[in-house]
Amino acid sequence: MRYKIYVDGQHGTTGLRVHEYLERHPHVEVLQIDFEQRRDQKVRAARMNEADLVVLCLPEAGSREAVGLVENPRTKIIDASTEFRTNDQWAYGLPELSPFQREKVRSSNRVSVPGCHASAAILALGPLVREGIVPEDYPVSIHSITGYSGGGKQMIHDYEQEAIKGFELPRPYALGLAHKHLPEMKKFIGLAKNPIFMPIVGNFYKGLAVTIPLRADLLAEAKSRRGLYDFLSATYGDEPFVEVVDPDDDSRFLLGTFLVDGCNDTNRAEIFILGNDETPMLVCRLDNLGKGASGAAIQNMNLMLDLPETTGLV
Numbered sequence: 001m002r003y004k005i006y007v008d009g010q011h012g013t014t015g016l017r018v019h020e021y022l023e024r025h026p027h028v029e030v031l032q033i034d035f036e037q038r039r040d041q042k043v044r045a046a047r048m049n050e051a052d053l054v055v056l057c058l059p060e061a062g063s064r065e066a067v068g069l070v071e072n073p074r075t076k077i078i079d080a081s082t083e084f085r086t087n088d089q090w091a092y093g094l095p096e097l098s099p100f101q102r103e104k105v106r107s108s109n110r111v112s113v114p115g116c117h118a119s120a121a122i123l124a125l126g127p128l129v130r131e132g133i134v135p136e137d138y139p140v141s142i143h144s145i146t147g148y149s150g151g152g153k154q155m156i157h158d159y160e161q162e163a164i165k166g167f168e169l170p171r172p173y174a175l176g177l178a179h180k181h182l183p184e185m186k187k188f189i190g191l192a193k194n195p196i197f198m199p200i201v202g203n204f205y206k207g208l209a210v211t212i213p214l215r216a217d218l219l220a221e222a223k224s225r226r227g228l229y230d231f232l233s234a235t236y237g238d239e240p241f242v243e244v245v246d247p248d249d250d251s252r253f254l255l256g257t258f259l260v261d262g263c264n265d266t267n268r269a270e271i272f273i274l275g276n277d278e279t280p281m282l283v284c285r286l287d288n289l290g291k292g293a294s295g296a297a298i299q300n301m302n303l304m305l306d307l308p309e310t311t312g313l314v
């Protein structure tokens with residue numbers, strides 16, 4: 001049996017990538033619309049209500065509107081935007097979030113895809129807060145380096161067509177420290193207050209690494225780098241898409257520097273514990289269009305359709 005899937009926003013950055021995954025997927029049939037019809041509400045609504053599952057790859061307002069067009073009670077929805085991520089009616093699409101989350105996704109018909117920076121931060125820090133090793137009122141500070149495809153069609157255009165002067169250099173943004181991923185980071189890491197978060201966008205297409213330095217003397221339970229590694233690697237066990245890298249493994253660096261593109265073209269996230277025993281530093285890298293968006297959408301789709309979770313993904 002092949003499930004009918006419709007991708008709304010299929011000509012955008014995330015949508016195109018979801019399409020690429022679906023074309024190689026053995027258990028789905030993709031419902032198409034012409035490029036000219038991509039904003040035609042009637043055509044889109046017809047496809048959505050015909051589908052077993054819809055993937056929304058739209059800005060927030062578009063997602064709100066599209067959800068309202070789905071009348072078929074059997075149509076499941078995955079939304080890639082920020083719109084529903086902290087909405088309790090929706091399952092947060094990070095199956096590795098806790099021992100219960102995979103089942104929650106599997107049994108939900110409304111699932112939101114986590115933000116790319118948020119996915120990396122939650123995977124690295126969430127288990128430590130949940131276990132009480134990092135106190136929930138710890139003053140968490142996070143930075144992230146990301147490729148420009150995270151900014152969608154407009155940012156890709158600005159980099160590749162406009163070649164705006166200044167864009168050849170790394171650019172810190174969200175300078176008011178009010179990035180849109182803060183609510184989901186706070187909620188799903190389990191923090192009492194928002195973390196301080198500042199991302200930097202660089203002159204490369206994709207790849208992302210989030211960094212979270214910790215002060216060992218402020219932890220509720222003393223842990224060396226190796227102690228943190230032991231805890232996190234036991235937490236993620238046999239997870240197919242999350243790897244915790246042994247602190248003695250030096251093979252993944254370039255002349256002592258960190259590579260943010262090390263998980264590109266995969267749905268994987270790698271967690272490193274860098275720094276030292278006094279100041280351990282969690283770093284999580286992923287492909288912002290893989291585990292940070294489109295790959296994650298496919299992983300969730302597999303769960304929601306009761307297919308093997310890794311189908312079509314590496």
Ligand SMILES: NC(=O)C1=CN([C@@H]2O[C@H](COP(=O)(O)OP(=O)(O)OC[C@H]3O[C@@H](n4cnc5c(N)ncnc54)[C@H](OP(=O)(O)O)[C@@H]3O)[C@@H](O)[C@H]2O)C=CC1
Pocket residue numbers: 008009010011012013014015038039056057058059060061062065080081082114115116149150151152153154288289292293
């Ligand atoms: N890029 C990334 O790394 C990530 C993106 N996301 C999220 O995914 C969503 C899509 O992002 P992204 O693909 O980057 O964005 P893009 O700007 O690249 O693409 C958005 C697509 O949505 C279409 N669209 C916009 N508004 C409407 C509407 N009202 N009705 C129908 N179609 C509409 C656009 O059509 P048109 O061609 O006419 O402009 C375009 O094809 C966003 O919510 C974003 O936050 C999530 C994680 C990562």
Ligand SMILES: CC(=O)N[C@@H](CCC(=O)OP(=O)(O)O)C(=O)O
Pocket residue numbers: 080081082114115116117146147148149150151155180181199201292
């Ligand atoms: C470079 C860049 O602008 N990146 C985006 C990340 C996009 C993302 O993860 O997803 P959502 O838009 O779905 O939250 C940003 O930081 O807002």
